[in-house]
Amino acid sequence: MTEITRPGLKPARPHFSSGPCAKPPGWHPEGLALGSLGRSHRSKLGKSRLAHAIDLTRTILKIPATHRIGIVPGSDTGAVEMALWSMLGARAVTMLAWESFGEGWVTDVVKQLKLPDAKVVKAPYGAIPDLGAVDQSGDVVFTWNGTTSGVRVPDGEWIRDDREGLTFADATSAVFAQDLPWDKLDVTTFSWQKVLGGEGGHGVIILGPRAVERLESYQPSWPLPKIFRMTKGGKLIEGIFKGDTINTPSMLAVEDYIYALEWAQSLGGLEALIARANDNAEALDAWVSATPWIEHLAADPATRSNTSVCLKFADAAVQGLDDDAKAALVKKMASLLEAEDAAYDVAGYRDAPPGLRVWCGATVDAGDIQALGPWLDWAWAQAHG
Template sequence: MTDTTAAGATIAPAVTKPATKPARPFFSSGPCAKPPGWDAARLATESLGRSHRSKLGKTRLQYCIDLMREMLRLPETHRIGIVPGSDTGAFEMAMWTMLGARGVTTLAWESFGEGWVTDAVKQLKLDPTVVRADYGQLPDLDKIDWSDDVLFTWNGTTSGVRVPDGEWIPVDREGLSFADATSAVFAYDIPWDKIDVATFSWQKVLGGEGAHGVLILGPRAVERLQDHTPAWPLPKVFRLMAKGALAEGVFKGETINTPSMLAVEDAIFALEWARGLGGLEGLIARSDANAAALEKIVAERDWLGHLAEDRGIRSKTSVCLTVEGADEAFIKKMASLLEKEEAAFDVAGYRDAPAGLRIWCGATVDTADIEALGPWLDWAYATARDS
């Protein structure tokens, strides 16, 4: 039987602790769950303890780049480089080296987009046009001025909001498109003809390790690097030009600074696992199935909702949920209960986002574990409410 409050809000009844737990209760939105079957003992170790400049080190780095190109179906027109600083380092490298040649528009509908606004305004002092939307929403993308360089997050990790597709990006744009795609690559089919700069980290859809970023440059971005000299000094780890020419070695496994070869081998494991699924289609299918399973859980519970109410802009990876009547303390209690039972780890929403839950549905999560999560959410909600 379901009770109601005086105001008419539905309250879930007390719930018995479920008997079955998710086999892998890893729902963090970064670092994310390892691929199924992952084991440290299965990683190749020949490159460990060797210089990344050795023939073997460069071969493994190039192999990792080649696998990323294959899995992303990235055209040869686009270069791929492994860079320091995770997705943040990669995106800031792009900003510091390429912005300033023309006007800048920054789009923000979650905390990481706001971070790029801060960089553009306070660090680079570019006086950008800032276009914002509240958490759970998108601004009117059709009104973006593409005579500017445009910075945006393809999939907002902290808001659960994504751009619907690439149709809003014109082929004949004058400015460059800069996509922070860290929660999007390997989960969506990105239209690379619309992307001049993209960045991501292995720690998201691949379930890899943090600290390393990936920078993807289209031909127009390379042209910008060659034709534009920034007005500010560049730290060594940001420099993509050498003696007036593009540092091509960065895109052939000759990293700017020393990478963790263990992290590289871990990424290779994940990419080879993805290849075994059938590549990008297999990864997308797993993410889609996970998101659909979570959507079913939400639809069956009137106390759960989606922060992104519009399905057309709702993330399929970092899915952000609202909880009826919950504040930050309530969410922390729910998350703590689930963690103590080892039923779900790291499901509280991001600290800057509205209070709620955030469930990672990327390809490394098994759909059966999403399905098993539903009864545990019921239990945690009822327990937190009644305690």
């Protein structure tokens, strides 16, 4: 095997984790507005900062005025489960799963809520179900971008305008990097720890008019915890969507999110964020295309993520190795890279096929992706050789 020299140039910011993700370039704690710290989130100042975060989210993501935006507890998981537990059961539901988080929502619906008419449609890692065959007379739950598989839905054309059920999109690794069709999405969730590199613990839920109608006309048969309740007396609690949060948020995390939103706005908004993510994904793809030992887990470029890019070993490169041996190889590579401060957190997700995962969202710089490639080659040679 040809010996690979240790590269000289390192990524300036070797943060490639898929959550929490890299901070915006130039981020520093002194840049945060800290006046709301130590103040009640119910104070005039606290509510105004929460409302400002909601308003900036609407502006940058181009969310129509018809949709409500709320900051909720429990990260994206909390936002998804709030939606599922509050609204499912009114109609039959189809659960689409092609990676671990989608599988998690299947567990919620089938094993926890125990909905008898839930239909589960799965695809293996790297693939996606036949979206054109999805029954839209009932509700549909799916991940827009599979964080652990690197597979995303290519667009929203498969979602019918005359659908009878609601669409529930877990879009946590898609927002701020992909253009979402808000008229097609009735419930959308994310956490700001993903594409904008915010701090963990808080989720965002976005409700279209049809979702609000469901909430106000349907009462599930099971009890709802306080943190899931979005209605009172059959009416939407509007305050949730104006910054009057259900429980106490971290105002430090809120200010950090506002910092990232204002950074995004200074770049030019959503188009600039999408362009940065696309540039990063293209830079990584250029290295993959030139590297014989690695390939994309998502074989179809049309469904390949531009944020959580997942890679697998080429079959010929790991011939004779079982999954345990491949997983050990990944672990060794990740350890070598971290020890060199060349790349942090690039091991694939534990439930995915053994491989690498590189975050290419907008807070990452393309130059760092380009500098990463030679280090991945070096780590492969060290670990596999």
